[in-house]
Amino acid sequence: MGGYGAFVWSAWGLTAAVLVWIALGARRHHQRALEATRDAPARRASVQATVEEVK
Amino acid sequence: MWTWFHKLGSPPHFYRISGRLMPWFAVPALVLLALGTVGGLWWSPPDYQQGDAFRIIYVHVPAAYMAMMVYVTMAVAAAIGIVWRMKLAFASAAACAPIGAAFTFLALATGSIWGRPMWGVWWDWDGRMTSVLVLFFLYLGFMALRSAFEDPVKGDRAAALLAIVGVVNIPIIKFSVDWWNTLHQPATLSRLQAPAMTGDMLAPLLVMIVGYMLLFGAILMVRVRGEVLLREQGARWIRELSPGG
């Protein structure tokens, strides 16, 4: 790399790291949203149960 | 055309379609990025002026290009959301911001790494670098404003308005920074000449740009899917999703 190796490789490495990071971040975001929506009906059900108990 | 638009705009339909489409963006993106990397690092000849340092162009220019393209995409989505009150448009704008900020950061960081061997400094108050820095702050402002609202619907609309104001302002910012830069051209630093690109140098760059765009498309889809789920919590179609998602 004609003396510029460190610069070229660090630019590439940083790019790869950030791109992988945002890709995994998007995946995590989606998965967390999926879990939140899975939990949502369950949470509502438990609230309704307590109302039933009060009655 | 309109029925197609409406159909795509419906969250369940989008969710289904995007899940199936995503790999068609992700796989070609990975192939092109790998191809562009090999082409850029090994196949293309070194520049006669900058030697091998110019190879940074293959990660720098696509990032800078995407930084701007994603902002415009975000502003268009925001405008569609404001005008037609379309949930999917707001979801897209919200999903664009962190990706765009990441590309902007990459453009700045790789530009800085390129600047060190070429100009002798990590940062130069160059017109282009400065306006990309401002773009980075615009992304941060969008995300900060959106998350500051407790009511996500309000946050979406407020941030969308900010994105539109920002996109009107960007040409003015760009112009002002260029004007400022021509007044203060530092004479001691040798300017970075846009290398006259030959075909074998240009090809990997184009491959990389297309690769970045496809990667953006794939990541955007995943994020929009997440945003759609968050916005549609408790809707029947979500409860009917197969466990595989």
Added chain:
Amino acid sequence: MSVTAALGAVLRREFALAGRRVGELGLPLVFFLLVATLFPLGLMPERELLVAIGPGVLWVAALLASLLALDALFRADVDDGSLEQLVMSPYPLPLLVLAKAGAHWMLTGLPLVVISPLVAQAYYLPADAAWALLATLLIATPTLTLLGGVAAALTAGLRRGAALLGLLVLPLALPLLVFGARATELAAAGEPIAGPLYLLGAMLALAVTLTPWAMAAALRISLD
């Protein structure tokens, strides 16, 4: 009531309210003077240095002082509910907020503009540069108030909106700083400054025509 009468009422109300809290009104002005005092203390009170940094420092100080005042533009009216009355009134909201922003500028921006040539003397700026500072501030601070008004309207409903304001306004205000400070510098070097002045004027015209609508839309979102 006609639209002009409604505008007059808005203006009268702003001035009456301002008259009751004069101390608060002077705050941005004092802040401007304070920041301008800090730089010679932090650096060196040498004549050449102050002349060199003066235009930039004074412009940045003016920018920050205006930013400080911006949060007050809608905050009190949101808290006491009068802004909601304004939004629901039958008069065009963009015009009403334009009047509000205009009153705000006269009360916080104009004093700053008037005092700026005096502060320029403390930085040993030549007379031409002092006048250039006055002229650029006179044209640019209304634009700043209007641009900042959009951000203030967006954050009006937020409890900690003031902290966000800087992040939203400063990148958008960058062109004003560039042309304003540079024009002052050019004037100090004895060069013509018509170019940047025209550009600042064009930005003011653009801001007057576009931002009232953005402000109105932002307020509707905030109060929704």
